Amino acid sequence: MGPPPHEVEVAIIGAGLGGLALAAGLHRRGLAAHVFEASSELRKETSTMVGLGPNALAALGDLHPDLPEQIRRRGVVNANAVYSYFPPGRDPVIIERLASETRLHTIRWAQVVPPEFVHCNHAATGYDEIWDEQGMDNGTDVDESATATTAMASSPSAVRPAHRAVVHFRDQPSVTAKLVVGADGVFSPIRAAMYPNDPGPRYLGHMNWNCLIYNPGGNTVAHAHEPGQLCIANNGLLGAELIDPSLFAIVCDAGGGYTFWQVRMRYDEPCFTSQLAQPPPREANGTGAAGAATGGAPNGDSDASGSGGARRGRGGQGVPGSKARVIERLQSAGWHWWLPLVEATPESAIFERALYDRVPLERWASSGRRVVLLGDAAHAMHPMAGQGARSAFEDAHQLTLALEEFWADVPTALERYQKTRIYRHG
Template sequence: MGPPREIDVAIVGGGLGGLALAVGLLRRGFNVHVFEGARELRRETSTMIGLGPNGFTALGDLHPGIPDSLRKRGCMLQEVSFRSLPPDREHSSNTRGGDNHCNIRWAETQDVLAKLVPTDIIHLDHAVTGYDEIWDEQDELVAGGGGGSGPAARPASRAVVHFRSQPSVTARLVVGADGVFSAVRAAMFPGDPGPRYLGHMNWNCVFPNSGGNTLVDAHKPGQLIVAQDSSLLGATPREMTLQMMVADAGQGYTFVQVRIQSDEPSFTTELSQADEEQAQAATENRISQVATRYCCECSEAEEGDGTCSEGGSGQRWRRGRGGMGVPGSKARVLGALKSAGWGWAVPILEAVPESCLFERALYDRLPLERWSSRGGRVVLLGDSAHAMHPGPGQGARSAFEDAHQLVLALEAQWPDVPSALERYQRARIVRANTVQRFSAEMAGLAPIRNAARPAGLSVAERAPRMREFYTWFNQYPANMDGDPDSTWWKPPTPTPTWAPTPARGAAQEAAREAPQEAAQEALQEAAREAPQEAAHEEAVHGPASGAATHGGCGKVVLKANVVVGVVGQGQPEGSGSVRVRLLLMG
C-alpha cells in the first residue's frame, strides 16, 4: 500500500537527518511520511560518526531515549592520540582525553532512529524528480514569477513532490534531506554549481575486532588514533596529504580510515579500467560489453548500462564512482601506506576485509543564504543544505541540529509553515555556514583551503582557534551564531534578511507594475545593467520560478523542475545570467 496523496510533512531522504526529523515530529503528533529513493534503507556504510555534546543535546530533545541507546551501542572515548609523521622531518605525538565524545557505527545510529519510525510511513523506491508549489490566488502569478530568487510576495499554500515511477504527493511542507547530491536542492536552485570536489579520496571500513586487538592489534579500548603526514612545526608548514584514523567504534568493532590528497577524483575502478585498456590496446575483442559497476551510495554491484539507481537521493551515478568492496582498492591503499614508510599501519589495513572497504571522493556544497523555496513550502536539511568536509566531525551533528531546530519551529508555529521556516533558517544558516567554511579549511585542494582560512591566520593560531571552535559548538543550543567571549568565533554583525540586490529589486518592482511582457523585458534589462555579482547571484541561487494556471481553477503552480529561460545579453546560461521561468498552462 502506497503513501496517502495528501499529508502534512513529506521528508525526502531516509538517512540520519531525515529519520531524526521524523522521530521528533512523530513524537509531537505530526502527520509525517519519509520517502527514500533506495529500495531499502541503507544498513551499512562501513563508517562511524562521532557525537559530542551538541549532537546529544539535539537528539535528546527530539526523543529522550536516543542518547542512552546510542551510548550503549557506541563507545565513549577515553583517549585521543595524535601522530604527526611528516617525511624527512621530526615526528611528534600527543594524547588527550575523550572530551565526552562518543564513537558509534553509522549503521547502529541509523538502526536506533529507524526503530522509532513506524515502517508503514517509510516509503522506499521513491526517487524525487522535482516539486511544484501551489498558490490558491490567481493574483500570485506575478509574485510567483516576477524576478529574483528570494521569497515570493505571499507564501504558497502547499507543495507537490514528484517521484520517478511513483505517484506525486501533496504536503504542507516538503523537507529535502536527500544528501550532498540532493535532487530537491537541484530543483530549488537550478543555477547552483553542484557538489564541489575537495581534493581528498577516502577509504573506510568497520570490522569485528573485539578489544581492539583480537584480529589485529589496532587500538586500545576507547581509543582514537589520528596519524597524518602534516606538520605545523618549523618555518614551513606541511599540509596533510596522507591521513589514517583507527578507532574503537563500539560493540567490538574497529574503525579504519585512510584519506589521500588527490587533485582530481581518482577512483580505483577507473584506474583499473585505464590500465586494462592500455594493456589491451592492440586487442580487437576488448572486453567492454559487460562490466561490473560500483556506485558511491550503495554496496551492490550491478551489470547493465553502468548506472545505479540506489542511494539516498535516488540519483543515478556513472560507473567507477567508488563504493563498497571495489576490487584493487585495498592494494592501492596498502601501496600508499608502504610508500609513506608507515610500517606500523600496514598490518592493520591488511586485516581489513576488502569487501567492507568503502571508497569515495569527498565533496561539499557551497554555503547558501537561504534554504527554503520561494513559496515557503520546501526546505533543505542536512547535507543537502550544508554538506561539508568531514574533518571537524560535524556533518551528522549539524544534521541533528537542523532536525531539532526545524521541529521546534514547526511545533511553535504550525500550521504557519512559511513563518516556521523563517525561524528555522534564522537559527541555523549562520551557524551552518560558519562550520562549512571552517571545514573547507581542511580540504585537500590549496585554493579551497586558502580561500576558507581567515587572512593572516598564522600557524601558531590554528590549534587554539580549533579548540575555541569546539568550545563554542558544544554550547548548543546557546550562542547559536557565535560565542561573544571567544576570540575567533564571535557572532556576526546583524544584517538585513533577504535584502534584494539592485537588479533583483528593480525586476520585482517592474513585475508588479507592468504586464507580463513588460516584466520579462525589465528583467532582461536589469540583467544587462546590474553588476556582474548580482547577475551571478541569480545564476547560482536560482532564477525566477515559473507560474502556471490550471484550467480556471484559481491555482498558481510554481514549477521547480522545468526551465524556460531568457538569458542576459551575451551571456551563456549559468554564467552571469538571469533566467525567468514563466509556464502558462491552459
C-alpha cells in the first residue's frame, strides 16, 4: 500500500465489500482501479459475517471467476434454519426450515485487490467535476470552476458531461480520476457532496451488537449450533399479525470453525453504551447539545472508547460496558441459553452500532457523470432482509459490465448502470 498517483483511471472511495469487489472486477478487465480507504488499515478480521444468496454469487462469479470458489472454500452453507418467536404473554412459536429453502453461503472476508492499489488513511471530504475543452464536443465555454454542488442545481440531463473529477481527502493530496465511485457507506461524504441538501442517514430504531468467536467443534461454547445451522430468535410475532420485536438475536455457523452471534435491541433514539456512563454534553443555556441525527454525539463525533472509536454515532468495537449490557438484556428476557456465547466472547471483539438507512435517490450519478454511488452510499437498508452486501455486489457487477462496454464514454456507462440498478431498487 504505497502512496497513490496524482491521477488514476478509477478512484473507488471505500474499501468495503462493494468497493473491493468492483476493484477486482475492473482489474480483471484491464482497468486500473485504485481504492481509497479512510481507515489506517484494512480489516482482515471483522466482527461480522456476510450471507450470500444466488444473486450475489452469480454477480461475484462474473466479476472474477475465482471469487465464488474462494467463498465456498472459506465459508459454509447454512442449510438449516430454526426460527424462535417469544411474543409477550403468548406461547413460543418454533419454525424449522430445511436446506432447499435456506441455502445461504456465509463468509467472513476475502482479500481480492493487489495491495499496491489500496491506499489507507485517505478520508474523502468531497469532489469537484472539471469541464474543459477536452471534455467538450463543441466550442461552448464552460466554467471550469463549476463544482458538483453548483452543477446539481440544474437538471442533470441539461448539464454537459464533465471531463474529469477531482476527489479531495483530509490531510492528503487530491486525486484526479476519469471516474470516482462513492462506495463509502451509509455516512458517505461523496453522497453528501453530490446532494448537499440530502437529509442524511435515518436511524431505524435498533441498536446492534455482533461478534465472531473461534469455536471449532464447539470447543469454546458447546451446543451453540449444529454444523451449517442458523438460529434466529425474537420476542415479537410473525404471522397474521406483526409485532416489532424489542429483542432479536442470531447465532450461526460462520465457517472455518467460527460462530457468529448478534443481539439487536429496539430504542427510540440511538443509545450508545459510552453515553450511558456519562451525562450528555450541555450548552451554555443548559440544554442538551447533542441530537439523534449524530447518535447523541456532539459535533457529529462520539467519544466512545475501544478500537473501533464511535465516529458520528456509528458505534465501534470493544466499547467498555457493551458486553455487560448485552448479558443484562438477555438475562432480563430469560434467554439464558444465549448467555454462554456472550460470556465466552472477549469484549474487545464485540462490535456495537446503530442501524441506519438512506432515503432513495432518483439518480446515483453526479450532474457531470464522472462520479457515481454504489452500495450503502446509494441505498443503505435495514439488515433484516439480508440484501445489503448482496445488493452491493450486484451494483459492482453491473457497473463493471457498463464500464467494460462503454469505457470510452464514461457518462454513457453511468447512465446504463443507473437504469439497471435504480430500477432494481424501485
